[in-house]
Amino acid sequence: MSEAQQAEPRDVRELLKQRARALAQPMAELVSSTSRSMVVFSLGDERYAIETRYVFAVTRLCDVFPLPGSGAHVLGLTSVQGELLVVFDLRVLIGTARPGNADATRMLILGNKQAELAIIADVVHDVQPLLDSDLYPVPASSADGDKPYLTGVTREAVSVFDGSVLLSDPRLYVDETGAGL
DSSP states (O other): OOHHHHSOHHHHHHHHHHHHHHHHHHHHHHHHSOEEEEEEEEETTEEEEEEGGGEEEEEEOOOOBOOTTOOTTEEEEEEETTEEEEEEOHHHHHTOOOOSSOOOOEEEEEOSSSOOEEEEESEEEEEEEEEGGGEEOOOTTSOTTTGGGEEEEETTOOEEEOHHHHHHOGGGOOOTTSTTO
């Protein structure tokens, strides 16, 4: 007979509580640090991430219709589940070169309370947790174009976009008069 089978039920419960506390210890340390869930994607050869709370959906890049007179960072207009959204190429705003032989294949639909805009991604990799303690400041050598949009860089060299800054940038909105282009 094993030790647990020979013990009294009260002793077994206490043993199980001790084991549960021991197993929960690493999780308690993780919970004490602030953690965020991030969508990791690529633009060209660079990897980026944005908090999932700003991402409504990830879809295939579908028909995008050009918007005459818009800036180079505006790919055009698309319809996603009946919503008209402007599709932006952040590579133009942050100064990342477009890959010569690769086309974007995905769109990240972003917004605060509703879908507001779409950005393209060459590849969407996965969703990963990010501890705030694992986020390092944006290097001084970083291109000036992407600094306002980034909150930091991870140890794996993933640049983390600040979703609130992206969603408040007037260059990422188009009104009916054409202002903001």
